[in-house]
Amino acid sequence: MRALGPEFYARPVLEVARELIGCTVEHDGAAGVIVETEAYHESEPACHAFSGLTPRTSTLFGPPGRAYVYRSYGIHAMLNAVCEPAGVAAAVLIRALEPTVGLAAMRARRRRVGDPASDGRRSSDVDLCSGPGKLTQALGISLRDNGGDLRVGPVRIFARPADRPAPELALGTRIGITKAVELSWRFCLAGNPNVSRPRL
């Protein structure tokens, strides 16, 4: 498998968001195929970089092909791929994966600590990575991964195998935002059960 480099990400963010569907995210021995993404761009108010360069958004304004990881609701880490040329702030939020490698490690990291009653209660493995906070927990991705090179790691993204046809996509509006809610900048692998709710 080939890790994607800056030339892949240094393009319009909507294009990258579409083409990341079917690619593979890997970290610390666990991996999954991307089945859901959202695009964010400095020109629209839902993007963290809308109000300019701050310490928090510096990764977004930096070179493409890096990880932008931030904390949401004080609890969850969110994984994004920085896109467009350096100086233009844009990123693709990775929202859901189909788990492929390291399922046991994912289950262990997703198991709630200090709650033995929850062991074995998981309905199925679609709960492992079916949301942006879930997949970072399952893969062990944390804020320390912010700014890391997605070609080199520790978090890496690999190209979709060239011998397979482009997947059929469904698109809709982005989830959990209060501004620019009308933009259809969410992309899903049509019919995949690992997509987060609401399904498209």
Next chain:
DNA sequence: CATGGGATTGACT
């Protein structure tokens, strides 16, 4: 320096 608000999730009614 104090305050307020999330690109969410899981537990509960």
Next chain:
DNA sequence: GTCAATCCCATGC
């Protein structure tokens, strides 16, 4: 369907 948890950081005095 409702709701709390929890922390980083942007903003404003």
